[in-house]
Amino acid sequence: MKILGISAFYHDSAAAIIQDGKILAAAQEERFTRKKHDPSFPSNAVSFCLEYAGEELNDLDAIVFYDKPLLKFERLLETYYAFAPQGIRSFIRAIPVWLKEKMFLKRLIYEELAKVGPFNKKRVKLLFPEHHLSHAASAFYPSPHEEAAIITVDGVGEWSTASICHGKGKDISILKELQFPHSIGLLYSAFTYFLGFRVNSGEYKLMGLAPYGHPDSEEVREYIRMIKKELVELKEDGSVWLNQSYFNYATGLRMVKDKKWEALFGFPKRKAEAPLEQKHCNLGMAIQKITEEAVINMAREAKRLTGSHNLCMAGGVALNCVANGKLQEVGIFDKLFIQPAAGDAGGALGGALAAHHIYFDQERTPAHPERDAMQGAYLGPEFSELDIEASARRNKARFTKIEDFSALCDEVALVIEEGKAVGWFQGRMEFGPRALGARSILGDARNPEMQKKLNLKIKYRESFRPFAPSVLAEECDQYFDHQGSSPYMLLVKPVKEERRTELPEGYHDFDLKEKLYYQRSDVPAITHIDFSARIQTVHKDTNPQYWELIDAFQRRTGTGLLVNTSFNVRGEPIVCTPDDAYRCFMRTEMDYLVMGNYLFKKTKQPDWKEKSNWKEEFVLD
Amino acid sequence: MDFLKDLFKFLMQRKKFWLMPIIFILLVLGVLIVIGGGSAIAPFIYTLF
Structure with missing residues (x-):
């Protein structure tokens, strides 16, 4: 079928x-x-x-x-x-x-x-x-669980904005739904809008900004109090009630009533690209904490309704990996599976799986008791050596082919150790918003300049944005307080205490840039401002090439971890084809590009000439 | 015709007969828009609709 x-x-x-x-x-x-x-x-x-x-x-x-x-x-x-x-x-x-x-x-x-x-x-x-059945199906059916509670949370589908379901074998029963206009996703999007980011794409920036808030400050506490008093009522069962007199999305052309929010928080809506101030960070931290509370409440209710030990999640809010990390720490469920394409893209997969198991009534047997059926999310197109060579010829590119993949990994590990940024293009493209080592830009996480270099010279994006580590699955607990796997970069966990450096006095009062460039650990490029990291564990069985590269880096340096960021620039979708990859490589200050067994060194390439300003091609997100 | 059949089935199933006159007026309005060649560009910052 x-x-x-x-x-x-x-x-x-x-x-x-x-x-x-x-x-x-x-x-x-x-x-x-x-x-x-x-x-x-x-x-x-x-x-x-x-x-x-x-x-x-x-x-x-x-x-x-x-x-x-x-x-x-x-x-x-x-x-x-x-x-x-x-x-x-x-x-x-x-x-x-x-x-x-x-x-x-x-x-x-x-x-x-x-x-x-x-x-x-x-x-x-x-x-x-x-819509929410598609999300639930995308979370449950590929999971390794025979039975599980399912939570879906997003902005809005038809009527539902969140649901709690129970998956058993091939069946999914919907136990509870939250309906429009009350929505955790829309609440988060409303703050995304008010803090000057684009709705539907800037939510993850807000999540990255939140840790810059002052955790012990009176201002954060006051914002939380105001939000709970005026904007949202959090119920114990995880549902929320939004005071519509402050919001405009139900029938208007904006997310919120700007004047009312300005009166409530004491400052106007931040304009896009305007400087970020401490109050913006503090408000970001407040809404992040409230979102975490709502998600945890919902998980408690899901546990109460299903009694299950397993939880599956999907929907745009399930991409909030900070909330996911907190949810796992609370330990309501023993096992957690989050669909890597948790947003609407994953609905395509969920819809197909729901039709197979529910409409066509086909039995389901999880493929493996521990491993999910997403195949590492490497479900997109891949390109042959012929394709790569043809692309190189089209672009008049100069390259070296290294037949022995282990030798190639040794060479790449060496240049990464030297502080170079490397475009890594291997195998099938990822499905979902994260680059997981098939279309990634890589760097040395120990290098104190790497975050600045990647943000400003390669990605051309805001300097406050954090980077994620890819760590050998076997080495994860050497760096992070995390047991188990996190193959899809959907869990944020603390960097181990012994790897951190002591914070200077008054650190929380530093301005944003001072905080940003303070070396917080021995892997500074992936240690966020609050000592957290969005972990990707790399597994030999799902991505052997990427595993081999990190292993080579570990043998050379003793560190089994790299910085991994998506292979694109700000506003551009992640690269798909060898042409996309070469173009992105030449437009930025990336030093090397590796596609299959082919190594491209920037200094050996012919001049890259563009007819127009290529940055105008992409709408800033 | 397919659409009208689907719509009728949907309203029957959801027991939302009170939406019928609204939809009828909208369809008339729709014909006018199509005849008038008006633009149909989504104005929203959030794709709720």
């Missing part, structure tokens, strides 16, 4: 294909179109999935769209009705979009599929599971 899943038309379009319940391929459309968070129909991703599976559209048993458009339309109408006459302006602007496109989504999907290849709509079923 072959099923294609699709998510599209909102943000992060994607496609995934499964055969008899096994995940064959999955990819986000943005990687092909080079438009970050591309919401358009994922024609390229669908073509890739079909090609990988060796199938045509007419061979499929079903095509699954990840949510129910009519139910969403119902929510839209009822929300306007409930808030009327407020929201008339946004109503007038929104309705044409629906009448022209979104109400006729089925027809639109048929038309787009027919452009991909021969397609007979009478032969292939088109199914529409609910």
Whole structure:
């Protein structure tokens, strides 16, 4: 049985294909179109999935769209009705979009599929599971658990903004739902907006900013008190109630009522790219703590309702790896699995899996009691030696081919030790927002200049942004207070006490830059301001090449850990093809590029000439 | 026609008959928009809709 899943038309379009319940391929459309968070129909991703599976559209048993458009339309109408006459302006602007496109989504999907290849709509079923069921399915079915509690949390699907479910074998039962307009995801997005970041893409920046808040300050405590008093009521069962008199997203064109927020917090909405002040960091810390509290409350309720020892999570809020780390520390559940493509892209995969196990009633047996079925999230396209050589010729690039991969790893480990930044392009591209060693930029975590170099000279992004470590799975407890694995970079854990340096007096009163450049541990490039790190454990069985490189680095330096950041610049989707990788390599101050067994040294490359200012290609996120 | 069938089934299943007149008016409005060739650009900062 072959099923294609699709998510599209909102943000992060994607496609995934499964055969008899096994995940064959999955990819986000943005990687092909080079438009970050591309919401358009994922024609390229669908073509890739079909090609990988060796199938045509007419061979499929079903095509699954990840949510129910009519139910969403119902929510839209009822929300306007409930808030009327407020929201008339946004109503007038929104309705044409629906009448022209979104109400006729089925027809639109048929038309787009027919452009991909021969397609007979009478032969292939088109199914529409609910948004949060797609998320729940994406978390539970690939997990190693026969039985588990499931939590999904995001901005909003149709009506639901969060759900608690129970997965058993092939069945998922929905036990509890939180409905629009009350939403933990939208609350976090509202603060993302107020603090001057882009909604739907800047949430992770807010998460990175939060630790710059002063943890013991009266201001943070006061913000938490104000938020709980005026904006949100946190209930014990994990649900939230948002005071709509402060928010504008239900019927307006902005997330919040700016004037009311300004009066509440005592400062105006931060403009995009404006300097960050301590009050912004403190407010970020306050909302992060509140989010953690809500997620932990929800997990307690999930435990109470299911009695399970295992938890699976998905939805955009499940990408909040700081909250995930805290949730694991609290120890409500013994085992935690988080879908690596937890956002809407993962809905494509979840929709397909839900159709297989629920609609077609197919049995499910977890592949392995300890290992999930995501195959390390390496589910995207890969490129052969021929492809890499052809790309190199097109670009007139100069390279060395090192046949022996171990020798290549030794060479790369040496240049990383010398402080060089290396683009690492190997095997199948990752599915989900994180680069996990297939499309990554790597550096030496011990190098005190590495964070600055990567942020300012290679990624061209804000200096406060932290970097994550990739650590050999076997070595993880040498560096972090973490037992077990974290293959998808979805858990933030503390750097071990003995690796930290003592903080100087008055550290919390330092300004942002002083704090940033203070050497906090013997692996400073990956130690965030609060001694935390977003860990990726690297496993020999899921990514042998990356494991071998870090192992080579460890043999040379004694440190089994590297800085890993996604292979892109700010505002650009992660690279997909060898051409994308070479272009990004040449545009930035990256020193080396490794694609397969091919090594490209920057100083040996011909001059890179661009007709236009390439930075204008990408909308800053 | 497919769409009208789906819509009718949906309203029956959800027992939301009170939405029918609103949807009817919207469809008329929609025809006018299509005839008028008005723009349908999503105005939102957050893709809630």
